[in-house]
Amino acid sequence: MELVPKSEEEQMQRRDFIKLGGVGVGSLMLPISGIAVSAEQLLDKPMDVAYKKKLADIALNAAKAKGATYADARIGRYLNQFVTTRETRVDNIVNTESAGIGVRVIANGTWGFASTSNMTPDSVAKTAEKAVEVAMANSKFQTSPVKLAPVKGTGEVSWNTPIKKNAMQVPIKDKVDLLLSANSAAMENGANYITSILFVVNEQKYFASTEGSYIDQDVHRLWAPFYATAIGENGFKQRQGLGNPVGMGFEYLDGLEEDKIRIQGANVGYKNSYDIVEDAAAAGKQLKAKLAAKSVEPGKYDLVLDPAHLMLTIHESVGHPLELDRVLGYEANYAGTSFATLDKWRSGKFQYGSDMVNLFADKTQPYSLGNVGYDDEGVKTKEWDLIKDGILVNYQATRDQVHMIDQNESHGCSYSQSWRDVQFQRMPNVSLRPNKKDISAEDVIKDVEKGIYIAGRGSFSIDQQRYNFQFGGQLFYEIKDGKIVDQIEDVAYQSNTQEFWNNCVQTAGKSDYRLGGSFFDGKGQPSQVSAVSHGCSTTRFNNINVINTARNV
Template identity: 90%
Template sequence: MQRRDFIKLTGVGAGGLMLPMSGFAVSAEQLLDKPMDVAYKKKLADIALNAAKAKGASYADARIGRYLNQFVTTQEKRVDNIVNTESAGIGIRVIANGTWGFASTSNMTPDSIAKTAEKAVAVALANAKFQTVPVQLAPVTGVGEVSWKTPIKKNALAIPIKDKVDLLLSVNDAAMAHGANYITSILFLVNEQKYFASTDGSYIDQDVHRLWAPFFATAVGKSGFKQRTGLGNPVGMGFEYLDGKEEDKIRISGANVGYKNSYDMLEDAKAAGKQLQAKLKAKSVEPGKYDLVLDPAHLMLTIHESVGHPLELDRVLGYEANFAGTSFATLDKWRSGKFNYGSDIVNLFADKTQAHSLGNVGYDDEGVKTKAWDLVKDGTLVNYQAIRDQVHMIDQKESHGCCYAQSWRDVQFQRMPNVSLKPNEKDLSADDIIKDVENGIYIAGRGSFSIDQQRYNFQFGGQLFFEIKDGKITEQIEDVAYQSNTQQFWNSCTALAGKSDYRLGGSFFDGKGQPSQVSAVSHGCPTTRFNNINVINTARKV
């Protein structure tokens, strides 16, 4: 496995979509090849660990990975592309002379692995000349030999290609029959077969599955063109997510606005066609102050940008600034114990154990068992996201378990876990949140966004906008975006729906780092109200 091909698909959907795909082309059948025997993985990992220790490493870990991807793309009545990729190899990370070193190889022979481990130590020793403070790792107790699997019912990679193409083309037909002029529909399927071993005594075998089925529909009229993306969520599930159970459909005022634990892509496409025609005729929003009622499929992105990224400890410390900068939520604010991140009903938490979420794994890429922890409690900033070599910087002794690498060839580093907003303890519905709104806007689906280099001042758009008058949704409107800053926005939060309305959205390709890596992360929340938010008209020239 010597080739390293990066295939990028561009120009799909609104504004274009760029997807990093690492590996080499294989057949769909090869994606179902039997994984490497676990006992043999352990043998190869021990070769790496022993070789690293023999060269002076005080700590070492090895990640043996097989990363499988299948992407199916269609436009209108044609199939654009079917891509199957496989990438396999081993990444070895060490500490020597108090400094990190890393090396990787796709040549999985014992001799090659031993030499790669020796190279990782050599890298650490070379880096040590410039290291002023030695790496300080939070302790982790080895768990021995364990395994974890995403609890899927249908392996998406095992579904015949014909069935997937038929689904996407039927989605395209449905959208165009109901009002769309153009549509691109896609299936993204990922399987990470990962084996982690460390000198702490852990040997962890994990089988992780993710799925995303987006579409991008466009309608053209006298007023120009309008776009609507699919309202399904990327998930840590199998093909069963596309079963589209009736009880999982979310409707507000008769309009299809989202889904919960399964997705009817065909029905969403029909709704998209109708809503696109309504968009072409909808009145443009009047700028001003409004109470906003935000659907979970929309609010997830606001959470991602205004909570998830600014509470990554490396951004807080200024060690990370790629992809929109550092963070306003500096250590002095946290150490005060009084920093008001939001209103007292705002409780934001991190959790890599949430079922069906993109970030759901049993152990992170440092062998730390995953868990949940509070970030903002009753409106107050209480914690960050940190990994083994970071937590001592915030006076903690246990990693949060949120370390990840996009492949075996990339070094693992701190990545965002699932970051979510707790629902109301009272099981209120979305209608309960809307009924007290005199002059407001209901927003569903994620749209464009902009946020500053400290993750503070921002602007967000959406997919669907509905006017709220005297506690009722009246008509569809257009050209809506809201502006605020993180602290002001979360302090304007006045009402939350309950647990039956709680839903997960997510980002399938979240970028971070330099060189950049992508990861997948979910964000859960209920329908939520924010009062007196500034709304602008995106169609009007300033």
């Protein structure tokens, strides 16, 4: 069945926005956009590429006829599947579809945007004209014209996430059985409660611009988290799954043996595939150990951080503060500003971290959440340095921002969560380069006399300039004389971004490099979400302040 324009009543229904409460993820609201459809409808044939081009040309020509000097059109079909289970039952299964076109223009040197779910030629033309009208109205308040970095038109090109198993094609029963098997494994091994979830996303996106680009992309993402709880005499303990959200198909859940990560005998994570049943069983056992574990003694420790944990610290202390719009104050009202101001970058000497620290941005890493061929401005994606040998060298910027940092090439990090929302600067994958020497995680641990190994992401707090922070985790192991000795509890570490990264003294090599990520990263007003990965190897930080969260000291 081909996606075709629907009746006006159906089109209005497409503007509905379903929001599902995130079970087990605190107060986070998980946006599942679109109207409810059957699982079979998620497999409907997408709109023909030739028809997409026809609609896009209608939009671009209508915008130019109304006075636009630049225009782009994004035709999108966004598919989501959400399956949630608890203990022995299925709580919810939701399938949604959202489709439409968004038109962005520059007129009178000012941005304008409009969108519609009614993809008839007449409606598309009127939407483009409306975008120009919005730009004209906004131009009354524009103090300087929009300046775009040049981009050469691509012609007609396509890009697809290189999946092996389309998760949308896997029967619901198989997905439910997998989640319930994980629940059973957790409860058989010590958990009293568990919620397991599967998110499957498919973005079918078409971009066209007046510069001659016609880009068709098929993007797939997947996430299978769980949240387990065990109750003891003195309270309860919780453990989240150690799997990662990924830019892959259902093959990620194959649980290949070579992708399992064990550090000195402890099950701490996975690489390019995930065994959710094994992880849930380990969580049950580790929860029992958590209930009996001794509480950490506050003080200074050398920390050895697993990639599944450090990814969140990278996200908050590097990814967000180096977004150029945040640096310039554009996000101050909603998400704060950044300590990494332009004067620090211009000096060419700002020591963000030790000379061991090399952090880079990109949207090209295989299996990552941000992996696409082109961003939502039609810019071919690439890799670039943010921190080199510890020095701040660059930011993340889009076509209309790079001139502000004396550059003439977009970084290719523009993104919109849907056709109905305007694209803007979003965090690409931001990662820590592994050691050039291929040393192991055990090598990173072996010289630690008094330390703590932390795996999995936990609670965190960071100030509005992304400077002072506190991070917890899922699993904590005491390190003595180069060996992991005991599981401990109630651990959180405190530092500031510059002090923390300057205390980085060692990273493991390429064979230990793994990707973690955030499936729902919020930003902007109106708020949008995006998915972004962060890669790193096991990394050591010396002399970090650790507090006891149970004693709050």
